[in-house]
Amino acid sequence: MAKRRNESNSLNDVLKAFVQENSLEKGMDKIDVRNAWINLMGKGVNTYTTQIELKRDTLYVALSSAVLRAELSLGKDKIIKMINEELGKDIVKTIVLR
Secondary structure: OOOOOOOOOOOOHHHHHHHHHHHOHHHHHHHHHHHHHHHHHHHHHHHHHEEEEEEEOOEEEEEEEEEHHHHHHHHHHHHHHHHHHOOOOOOOOEEEOO
């Protein structure tokens, strides 16, 4: 019968190691950015958000309201800063509102 190792690692450390070993950071970043957008923008903006996609360092957001798109385009820099602060790292460099 195999002996059990007596090493104790936290689940968080094990998951981080798994993500790094399998090169899953980019996929996790896409999910994290999507969740950050949903959390930060609130129900009003999310009602008109039809698609959120991260490609490299650019966040593409499709909106069904032209008025909302014009309004958000004025605060792109602030949105980028808020998302990066939420994630704790600089992932998003630019935002394209469609």
